[in-house]
Amino acid sequence: MRRQLTKRACDECISRKVKCSGSLPCDTCRKTFKEADCTYLKPPRRRGPKARRYTNRGRSASDGSIDHAHTEEAAQSVDNRPVNHADVHSDAHGDSLSASDWRNETCIPRAILVHIVRLYQTFSYSVWPVVHADAIVQQLENGTYDEQTLCLVLALCAATMAQLQLAPMAGGDVQTVDSGLLKLECMRLRERSDYRENLDVRGVLVSFFLHVYHAKINQRKSAMLFIQEAIAGGRLLGLDTSERNYVVTDDVVANEEIVFLLLWVSERGYAMHLGVRPSYSDPVQLLDAAHLAMNTHARGLLELFNLFVTFDKIQARRCSSGSLAQALSAASLAETEEALSLLAFNPDDQASTRLADFYITREWMRTIVWQEALSRRLLSSTSTTEVMTFRFPVVVGRDLLMSLQGLNETDLLPLGRDQLLKCFEVANSLADTVIYTPPSSISNALQVGPQDFLHALYQKILPFLEHDPMLKSILRAKTAEALVMAPARLSFGLVARIDVEESISEQADRIH
Incomplete structure (x- = not known):
């Protein structure tokens, strides 16, 4: 009587490309010189590689003096650190980490963060006058910051380091700190903090500074998505209106009344570079323009705002098609x-x-x-x-x-x-x-x-x-x-x- 053919085959028969007898162990596995472990009755394993493969692909070369290869290696070392099971258990139940856990979580030395924040205060504050550098430095030195402030500091330092084209700095454990590593740390801690549900002005500014970083290294799609995320977060918090939907819990945000104005101007300019429509199409409400005019930094943004408002008379029709495009x-x-x-x-x-x-x-x-x-x-x-x-x-x-x-x-x-x-x-x-x-x-x-x-x-x-x-x-x-x-x-x-x-x-x- 002919033996009934099996519908499956063990791994050994598959690798040898022979018929599997269907017994346990099968005839092929029994006759091998070194008896193999027959897998005929074992459940099938996951297809594909059985181990994670790391790749060290360099990013765009437009990031000035930043060492991308070293950044990738540093990022891998960060991801491969031993996991604290208490933290995993806390995250699984939706609870945020304690302040001490957050302070010990980042691999970036605080001395480097303080140094970059001081450079921001000296050179870049006039461009982004929305962060109190002295308050941040004080919290870093005293260790009193929370997870939201830490993410803001990392994003600010990544944007400042990329924008000013600063050379990588030597950190602890023979590790080099550059803007790429700062961005990776910010993104990693940000995801763990459930920032979307715990949104505040600091979270909006994190999105803005990540936009600045990606725009600097010419990652245009990521840059556009981050500035649109900042705009959406600002609208949820009511930064574009007189009705604010949040409670101020920290003093690290400066000139809060011009935060949305900075976001609006930044998105308008970058959308023009990419030739796309900005996400915020409503007229911007200038809250107490007379008061803003007395603020030196607000007055500078107001001048830029007037430029974009004037240009919007033709910009909307430039991005349109059909009859509207011919109206110019x-x-x-x-x-x-x-x-x-x-x-x-x-x-x-x-x-x-x-x-x-x-x-x-x-x-x-x-x-x-x-x-x-x-x-x-x-x-x-x-x-x-x-x-x-x-x-x-x-x-x-x-x-x-x-x-x-x-x-x-x-x-x-x-x-x-x-x-x-x-x-x-x-x-x-x-x-x-x-x-x-x-x-x-x-x-x-x-x-x-x-x-x-x-x-x-x-x-x-x-x-x-x-x-x-x-x-x-x-x-x-x-x-x-x-x-x-x-x-x-x-x-x-x-x-x-x-x-x-x-x-x-x-x-x-x-x-x-």
Whole structure:
């Protein structure tokens, strides 16, 4: 009688690719030289690799001086630390960890956190004036912080370290601390704290600073999601209205009345970079604008707010399609550009970094208006409206150089990659204009021309281009081509006249 075929086979028969007899042990396993453990009647195991495989993939190279490979290794060491079963039991029941557990949880030395917070206070506070550095330092030194404050400190330090392009710092246990490790620690502790259900202003600012970090390393999708998360959290807390839905339990948040204004301006600017609609489309309610105007840092954000409100007149139609997209006319574009050019910044009691932020954003918006007119074929060499001519980028480049006059690298560095992209957009449009527009007749051989504006603008932003090789190579090639194609600064007649004057001077020296 024929033996009934089995519907399954043991692992040994599968590996040998032979029929399995179906007995226990099967004939194949019984006849092997080294008797194998037959698995015919054992339940099937999980498919795929039986052990976790670690990969050490480097992130984007645009993160300046950050050592990504070391960050990945440090992150693995953090994830592979022994687990405290009491903590796991507490998390399983939804209870938060005690303050002492949180203080001992992070692997980042507190001395490094204090040092970076002080750098934020010195260089970046004028850009993000929403965190009390002194209060944070005091809590770090006294060990009185809770989990929400610790997450905020880690996110703030990650954003500051990336934005200022700080070199990795030596930590404890022969470990190097960089912005990538700070971000990983923040994300890990944040998930364990159940931050969505325990949302407060500190949690909103954590999302904002994570947006800053990811924008700096050019992870655009993550950056956009984090700023939208911050906007959504701000709306849940009522930061955009006069009715606040939270209780202030800590003093680490500064200028709370301008937190949502900072989020709104940041999302507007980044959405324009990506060419998408911002998530917050309602008109922003300025609570007690007169009181805000008395606050130095709030006044700087109000100036930026006015820029975006003015530009929104055409931005909504730029992102639309169909009949709305065709509604943009030369008159509306010219009107918006004129309104932007009339907006000026009051430099009284304002940090130079905030001043540069305003003027870079303004000239970038004027460039976008001109690009929109160019794409709609509205430009003309005979137009009496300056923005509707082909040489308008020359005017913008000149105005930007005049606005940045007197500002050094220290003033521009805290602005980050967003402002670098805006400067690049202005310089790139100027380079295309110089290259593809025939030069005008120059009466004076030594007269400053568009190519000189381009050269000066390239040198102004060169320190920031060093950390972005792609943008640097594009702008460097165009600047070189523009300088080569420009008319010679010294004509033949001028050279001959200089030679005659030098010979006369030499003869006079011999006589004397």
